[in-house]
Amino acid sequence: MDTLQFLADGFSVAFQWQNLLFALVGVIIGTAVGVLPGIGPMSGVALLIPVTATITSGMPTSAAAASSIILLAGVYYGAMYGGSTTSILLNTPGESSSVVTTLDGYQMAQQGRAGAALAISAIGSFCAGIVALIGLVLLAEPLSNVAVKFGPAEYFSLMLLGLAAVSGLAGKSMTKALIMTVLGLMLGTIGIDAVSGIARFTYDQPILYSGLEFLTVAVGLFALGEVFKTILEKDEETGAIAKIHRIMPTKQDLKDSAIPITRGSLLGFFIGVLPGAGATLASFFSYMTEKKFSKNPETFGKGNIAGVAGPESANNAASGGAMIPLLTLGIPGSGTTAILMGALIMYNIQPGPLLFDEHPEVAWGLIASMFIGNLMLLVLNMPLVRVFAKIIETPKKYLLPMIVAISFFGVYAVQYTTFDLFLLLGCGVLGYLLSKNDYPVAPLVLALVLGPMIENNMRRALTISNGDFSIFFTKPLSLVFIVAAAAWLLVPLLLKLRGRKVIINEEG
């Protein structure tokens, strides 16, 4: 019964007026981020961290962390929903996770059923959010109870698994993904070593003693990288936006999509829990599943509502599922959750098994607010779908420079140094160059966040074993994690050798 009690406490946190407001602002901004092509969930969340940090600066740490994580998570799943709007109306996905939605969604819009498609994706997202919420409630306690028993060796191996999972699935070349991971770990070693207090790679520059700020690097790589890309590459003219006639789906539509939504939610949730496999994979798998189970698979790609309902539920459920490893184990499974984790660490709150004991209001408040946020999305998006469709028309002319200005403001307001502004610009150029040449940046950010923790756990484990590396292989759980990590890297490699096409996760 403890869990229900905690959940009730969580709801009382989420129902505080400022947190309701934060959730509302979060989902609205998130939907806008999802609708606007060019800003993905990752840069959306990264850009808002500094803004939330300033807004919550007057509150006590724990409450501030709860409020800002509520807002940031709202942006995350709001973006998942918003991405579908452009897929359906414009045939251009706002996020990689809604690529498959274009297949049937745009066809539906062509047939004058745009409203029904949008409504179904809102309903599907809502149901998926609920499924993810139930899953979180059921799994959070048991998982964190297991994780509490982990020693440094287990943690080290588990984080290694997290990194391997993200690198194994990110991008076209695993070599490149691994290079980015190692580079992120290296950047994490800059600064004063937490264990011994020795300055490393600082070259007597006082500004480097505290290390490179994760926030600056993330905003630079993602947000500025995308802005630079849009400025440099003249984009194709966007097509005409489909008209929305009626919003409410028909009874037949609802009946046709009930099962796909259920299937998509469950599938998406479990894929989301796996590290490395994110919303993009979930929506893709759901589409294939629906096609397989359908009585008339030939209608897929011609405006079958199941092809919208399934994937849209799946990508939302996956973003909820991705919260589980983050909250219970402290291991982010994707780029966006890595950024959320960075935000929590900024507030000196360490995600992981102890989170539920030490800061229950953050963990349960977030879980409860996800429910409220999903409800808000449903209530908001049905009537406001036309308004959000208008956002697509925001001229790039004003949008792009404004993103640069917001990044500058955010980084400066948190760091108070111009050094970070130059670092931001440098990371922007690097982010553009790297992602343009298929070097995925998500593993770098993940490694930068996890780096110090991996190193500390490794050294603690080695200190216990007197420098004997076999400690990672003799502890049974640790061995399991290491074997899993190796499998994650080797299996795609073996499949590739046998000439199979491997599905990769572009979203990261």
Added chain:
Amino acid sequence: MNKKFDRFAGVAFLLVGILFLVESQKISDSAYGSSVGPKIFPMWLGIILIALSARLLYETFKYKSEEWKKERLQYKKFLIIFVSAVLYAFFLEKIGYVVSTFLFLLIAFQTVERGKMVYSILISAAFSFGVYYMFSELLGGSLPGFPLL
């Protein structure tokens, strides 16, 4: 895939790896008697990066370069915006937040697309004043103000 970039990146990463390996040797050993000091981790990272970049370089010789699509990149626009962003960062603390932000936005708006000067001025002014007053006055944060006032 761009072979040239990959080769260049491979060499660059190789150098970074070597740098880490060499520089990590200069980090003094831990004082508190543990056998695992602060230099082990960076040292191994350096070694792994060297191995990975060697692998990357090897891969560039293996695959055939795909036809590199000639893309007309808008270098001029990008450079103007990038240089003004650098100047923005440089002058932020010297001429204050409002003035520098206003100038940066105005230049950037006009660079992305010329015309509609009045709108550009209005939006830049609204943004820079709005952010400054919201942040400094309402939320009590601190941003470099006006140097002359």
